[in-house]
Amino acid sequence: MSHQVPSDLGYVPPDGGWGWAVVFGASISVGFAYTFPKAFTIYFKELQAVYSISYSQIAWITSIMCATAYGGGPISSILVNRYGSRPVVMFGGLLCGIGMVSAAFCTSILQLYICVGFITGLGLALNLQPSVIIIGKYFLKRRPIANGLAMAGSPVMLCTLAPLNQFLFDNFGWRGSFLILGAILLNCCVAGALFRPIGVAKQSVKNQMIEEGKEAPKEEVTKMSMEMSNPAYAPAETKTEEEEEKDCCEKINRYLDFSLFKHRGFLIYLIGNVLMFLGFFAPIVFLAPYAKHIGIDEYSAAFLLSILAIVDMIARPATGVIANSKWVRPRIQYFFSFSIAFNGACHLLCPLASGYTGLVVYSIFFGLAFGMVCAMLFETLMDLVGAARFTSAVGLVTIVECCTILLGPPIGGTIIDTFGDYKYMFIKCGAVMVLAGTFLFIMNYYNYRMLAKEEKERKAKEEDPKIVRTENEGRSNWNKETLQDGPELEPLRDEQEGLKTEVNGTNEV
């Protein structure tokens, strides 16, 4: 990656220093967001008995929690675009705490749906997205490593939350446990406190003005020259009208960048990921029941999941390091597609695994593949859209993925019930993921080629006479400057530079 070209953020990210504290905070937030719904299932039996309800009714709690956590993505994005990561995460932590504490005093299942499902889910949503966003603001050179480390928080938290939940339940019953879990979730506020704001603050703008102070008079010159060259002021008026229209769209786009739907890389990522999530979570959900089905006892079946978590824990930072190496980073999209296809291949081979040792081997490879995909999930999106537009991108992606994530396990369950055999579920998941991986691979090859073409065209333009270029540039600069102010100034103008950065990356190797 070229380090001399400024990133599309408008400043050079520190790539270290306080960034590592931010990674630590992010891993806590991400860990809670992904593992809390899973670890919550321990309370199901007790709640079922107390409220006299069926399993499917109680399972709605985690479904609502997951749906809100992923579906609340756009809300997170809008809030982060407006207020920055830190206040949003702290507020999210507070919401989680309030949700669980009020759940401790619930007297009906509906109240539980609201307190645990909705409020806590919303709090988790406000934790997850901002944590991932702020990594993109603090890291560029070492971003894959930072992402890998932050996502590694998820298996670590799972290994600690699950036994902790059991301990709390044995000692305090379910009401006391909810109360204490509320306090534990408040630790997300600590993670949020670590997210020191960074970016185009007023101070740095001032510095830039001091440094580039001499350029300003130049721009004014071009502006004035343009006005002089236009015969009448009518165009200026029409321009103001256009300004107002654009103002509306730009206002919405300032909060949530819908123009991303025209972004080629974003669309490729979205379609590929939506397909992938259909088969991503189902095997984990059904691994233990499948093991019990072929005759393995409960504890060994649970141990399979522990093996998965441990391998996952190691795989994520390791993938981050590999993805950061100079051979892989420019082609990170290929690496991502490969890991998805690898995941799919594991599932396709699972039915061939016989007996406990076969399943252990499957768990190890599955843990490896799962960790690889998760570590690069957000890194690849950042790579495609650039760190500045990532805020909106992540929100839009999560709300679309929300549907398939929720559909995955129930579809798997229906397949198992229809055929009475687990192997068709594994085959379906494997096939879907191999398809997704191949799709991403081919489309990203196409995308890289298009980016290279655009880079060539831009370089061709640069060789044109300079006057024409400065006029064009000046006009576009003027438009953008009058229409926005604040943090959007830098990102939108530098989006082209951002593309340049990525293309430079591909061209370097």
Added chain:
Amino acid sequence: MTTEDASQTQGNLTQMPTRLNESSTEPMTTTRIVNRQTRESISDHSPVGHGVSTPGPDLTTQDFKQAIEEKASNFTYVEYEILLSGVSGTSKEKNITLDNPAKVELSCRLASKYPHLNIVQVAWKRGNETIKHINKTENSWSIQLTVTDENELGSYSCTLKGEEEFKAVFHLQVPKIEGKEKPIISYDGDSVVMICKSSSYTPITWTWYLTNGSEQIAINDSLMSDKYVIDRVPANTTHLKILKLTKKDDGAYWCEAVFKLGKSKGKLKLKVLTFMVPLKPFLVILAEVIILVAIVFLYEVYSKKKEKHAEDEKEFEQVEQLKSEESNGVESSSTRHRKV
């Protein structure tokens, strides 16, 4: 499957294979026919013979084989066998669960790899009482019992004495009810549900007891219906719901399942806590969160002050530089403006 089939089965009693593994499906169909017959004659609970013939948790060792059940007169008929092949002196044990009256045949068989041993003495005993046995085959001996009430349950042992001594013990018991080892935790003013399950045997009735000192008092839910609610759905589980808990409800509870051949109890423990108990860890963690957040913010303010101090010094230097530059370049910039 009609009653005629069943009577045919009855006729073929002796020809039915007596040694069957758990995996074969034949005995299962026979069992069903038999069940329909026996249901009319004995009790109205379905898994009567079924429960006995399906392999329960006890029947996992390799050195015994279990027979299918066959119908004879009014009772279900079961056979159990222990294969003796181990080291001399060790005794093999087997637990047999019976919930309804049955005719039981217990046999001890010597493995065929010991043909050279001359078994001189074979004794079947229940405690000190000797039971007359029959020599079923060349190297197996058995006794037949009719178990009608709990007096006939207990431990029956066979001893084979010869060059080496072998012993096997059969324990005939009612189904065990498992309680919970870990206490169930609940809070003042809350309600709790305690569940007892009987896995494959359906008891005739369930009774709940609470412990008052050293006594066990039966819980009458119709008498104290605002405090206790007893539910029995499905038939082999029972739910005791206790409302408006107080400290006094703390203690041990027993759920008792009554079978034809006896009763069986399971123990559950209830602990009633006040809300102060979880509140303490909650406040501790809350304090920790507040302290950590304060530390992070204070550190940030401190490091910003340091930075600002360093920046101020830099700016001061820069301003001085600019001043000197301006004084040199002021003429050139003014000419530029004039041009436009």
